[in-house]
Amino acid sequence: MTLQIKLFAVAMQKAGSAVLEVECPLPATVDDVRQAVLATCPALAEVLPHCRFALNDEFAQDNAPVDADSVVAIIPPVSGGAS
Amino acid sequence: MTLQIKLFAVAMQKAGSAVLEVECPLPATVDDVRQAVLATCPALAEVLPHCRFALNDEFAQDNAPVDADSVVAIIPPVSGGAS
Amino acid sequence: MIHITQTTIDNQAVLESVQDTRAGAVVLFLGTTRSITGDRETDSLDYDCYESMAIRKLEQLEANARTKWDVLDIQIVHRLGHLLPGEASVAIAVSSAHRGNAFECGQWLIDTLKEEVPIWKKENWSDGTHEWVHPGMEDS
Amino acid sequence: MIHITQTTIDNQAVLESVQDTRAGAVVLFLGTTRSITGDRETDSLDYDCYESMAIRKLEQLEANARTKWDVLDIQIVHRLGHLLPGEASVAIAVSSAHRGNAFECGQWLIDTLKEEVPIWKKENWSDGTHEWVHPGMEDS
Numbered sequence: 001m002t003l004q005i006k007l008f009a010v011a012m013q014k015a016g017s018a019v020l021e022v023e024c025p026l027p028a029t030v031d032d033v034r035q036a037v038l039a040t041c042p043a044l045a046e047v048l049p050h051c052r053f054a055l056n057d058e059f060a061q062d063n064a065p066v067d068a069d070s071v072v073a074i075i076p077p078v079s080g081g082a083s
Numbered sequence: 084m085t086l087q088i089k090l091f092a093v094a095m096q097k098a099g100s101a102v103l104e105v106e107c108p109l110p111a112t113v114d115d116v117r118q119a120v121l122a123t124c125p126a127l128a129e130v131l132p133h134c135r136f137a138l139n140d141e142f143a144q145d146n147a148p149v150d151a152d153s154v155v156a157i158i159p160p161v162s163g164g165a166s
Numbered sequence: 167m168i169h170i171t172q173t174t175i176d177n178q179a180v181l182e183s184v185q186d187t188r189a190g191a192v193v194l195f196l197g198t199t200r201s202i203t204g205d206r207e208t209d210s211l212d213y214d215c216y217e218s219m220a221i222r223k224l225e226q227l228e229a230n231a232r233t234k235w236d237v238l239d240i241q242i243v244h245r246l247g248h249l250l251p252g253e254a255s256v257a258i259a260v261s262s263a264h265r266g267n268a269f270e271c272g273q274w275l276i277d278t279l280k281e282e283v284p285i286w287k288k289e290n291w292s293d294g295t296h297e298w299v300h301p302g303m304e305d306s
Numbered sequence: 307m308i309h310i311t312q313t314t315i316d317n318q319a320v321l322e323s324v325q326d327t328r329a330g331a332v333v334l335f336l337g338t339t340r341s342i343t344g345d346r347e348t349d350s351l352d353y354d355c356y357e358s359m360a361i362r363k364l365e366q367l368e369a370n371a372r373t374k375w376d377v378l379d380i381q382i383v384h385r386l387g388h389l390l391p392g393e394a395s396v397a398i399a400v401s402s403a404h405r406g407n408a409f410e411c412g413q414w415l416i417d418t419l420k421e422e423v424p425i426w427k428k429e430n431w432s433d434g435t436h437e438w439v440h441p442g443m444e445d446s
Contacts, residue, residue, distance in 0.1 A: 008356055009426035010438040050443045054424070057359035073356055073424075079439040080353060080360075080384060080396065080425025091216055092286035093298040133303045137284070140219035156216055156284075162299040163213060163220075163244060163256065163285025178318055181334075187341040187391055193412075194321075194334040200403065201327040251327055263340065265416060272333075273409045 001026045003033065003066070006073035011051060014043045024066075030055070031062040033072060044074075051076050084109045086149070088120060089156035094134060097126045107149070113138070114145040116155060127157075134159050168224040169243045170217065175257045184239040184261040191265035193272040195258045201251030207292035213246045213255060216284040220244070223283045227275060235271040237262040242275065244285060255287070308364040309383045310357060315397045324379040324401040331405035333412040335398045341391035347432040353386045353395060356424040360384070363423045367415060375411040377402040382415065384425060395427070 005020045012018050024036040030053045038045055053060050054073040066072060088103045095101050107119040113136045121128060136143050137156040149155060167183065181194055201208050228240050241259045249255055258275050262268040280301075287299045307323065321334055341348050368380050381399045389395055398415050402408040420441075427439045 006356065008424065009354055009428070010440055010443070013438060047440075047443065050440065054356070054359055057356075057362045059422075073359065075356070075359075075424050076426065076438070077440040077442050078420065078422070078424055079427040079441060080355070080420065080423055089216065091284065092214055092288070093300055093303070096298060130300075130303065133300065137216070137219055140216075140222045142282075156219065158216070158219075158284050159286065159298070160300040160302050161280065161282070161284055162287040162301060163215070163280065163283055177321055181317055181336070185338075185392060189338050190340045192334075192336040192338060192394075194332075194336075195405065195409075196321070196332040196334075197405070198325075198329050198332055198401075200330045252325060254332075261338075265335065265337070265413075269335075269409060269413045273405075276405060 001068060003036075003070075003072055005033070005037065006071070008074070009076045010047050011044060011074045011076050014047055015041050016043075026066070026068060028066045029062065030060050030064045030066060033066055034062070037074070047076060048074070084151060086116065086119075086153075086155055088116070089154070091157070092159045093130050094127060094157045094159050097130055098124050099126075109149070109151060111149045112145065113143050113147045113149060116149050117145070120157070130159060131157070167241055168221065168228055169241075170215065170220065170224075171243060171245050172247045173245070175243050175245055175254045177254070177257060180241050180243055180257045180259045183241045184259045186238040186261050188263055189238050189261040190263050191268045192259060192261045193265070193268040195256075195272050195276050196254040197256040197276065198254050199249050199251045203289075208251055208289055209292050210251070210290045211249045211255070212288040212290065213249065214286045214288070215244075215246050219284050224279070227278055227282065231271050231275055234274065235262070235267045237267050237271050240271070240275070242279070244279075244283070246285070307381055308361065308368055309381075310355065310360060310364075311383060311385050312387045313385070315383050315385055315394045317394070317397060320381050320383055320397045320399045323381045324399045326378040326401050328403055329378050329401040330403050331408045332399060332401045333405070333408040335396075335412050335416050336394040337396040337416065338394050339389050339391045348391055348429055349432050350391070350430045351389045351395070352428040352430065353389065354426045354428070355384075355386050359424050364419070367418055367422065371411050371415055374414065375402070375407045377407050377411050380411070380415070382419070384419075384423070386425070
């Protein structure tokens with residue numbers, strides 16, 4: 001299954017793109033996707049340990065199931081709000 | 084010595100005046116003035132125990148000395164600021 | 167800076183007065199006139215003040231706050247006279263590099279102002295009665 | 307209410323949006339762009355956002371705050387895009403009958419927003435370099 005993963009901020013910068021396509025056999029967990037991202041885009045190795053994953057606009061645990069309809073995003077530590 | 088004592092808010096309302104004149108022999112303390120106020124204006128008996136005195140724009144203890152130049156004011160509990 | 171005014175408080179001017187290029191946070195507190203308190207309705211309020219002492223105490227308040235918190239600027243404006251429901255009687259703005267200081271300092275300023283600054287409020291209730299408000303003296 | 311905007315935040319409109327006849331207190335927090343951080347100078351900032359998730363998280367934030375504190379109204383406005391020093395990136399206003407709730411709720415909202423809402427800031431330093439800001443990731 002090909003997953004389209006949304007990237008933001010430093011993750012987008014490191015990957016050079018706002019979307020990363022990764023191959024990942026389903027059923028899979030967030031942790032499986034994390035491993036697939038690392039294999040596909042080694043440039044994210046440094047920042048990924050600091051990032052959370054989101055499924056369908058909600059933060060997801062490592063063991064959360066990812067399915068074919070999941071909207072997957074990598075969420076670096078946020079810095080909005082006050083300067 | 085005749086002292087002119089400034090009154091505000093409920094103290095002014097009870098006394099019916101913004102200034103109260105009281106006779107008080109000097110040297111005197113704030114507590115002496117408080118007794119003289121009560122003797123002069125019994126209408127303040129109810130509220131005076133809740134009030135502080137100010138001398139020269141600063142809160143004063145009961146044992147603070149009052150002299151002929153002192154600006155004396157009776158300060159009811161304040162309610163400025165937020166509603 | 168501190169100000170006592172007889173006219174409407176200009177919120178935007180208060181905010182701009184504490185702007186600083188080193189500020190990451192501004193906290194503004196407005197004390198506003200409630201029209202409903204419990205089950206009673208307020209038509210208006212009148213604020214009275216012992217002005218020379220109030221100015222002195224407000225200046226002390228600002229100076230003390232600046233020793234307690236690392237803030238960039240402080241503005242305190244208290245309005246006097248006749249206020250209608252919804253209008254602000256007091257505005258306090260604090261700017262700081264980091265937000266914790268601005269929140270703490272702002273809250274301390276209004277808490278202390280309400281104990282130490284000789285300004286009093288008279289409620290003009292909708293039933294036609296009037297009442298000076300003196301915390302802790304409700305039974306008098 | 308929550309809003310995400312690309313334009314200047316209108317402080318007065320934010321304040322007015324939380325007005326309530328039962329309010330005795332309004333607290334406004336502004337997060338502003340510092341031009342100096344330590345010994346570095348900022349020319350401008352760019353804010354990026356995962357918008358659908360940010361709106362969802364902001365709505366959760368407001369709903370959670372209303373269960374935690376007895377407040378009357380909440381307004382959260384976050385600006386995106388290109389900001390110059392001195393401009394506000396976020397405004398949070400809370401009205402309540404009594405001031406303690408407004409202060410606590412406002413501080414919780416900005417603290418939690420900065421952990422949970424997917425919005426990111428890029429510093430455009432005066433030396434021509436650019437840097438995404440990610441708390442806890444300074445070494446990457």
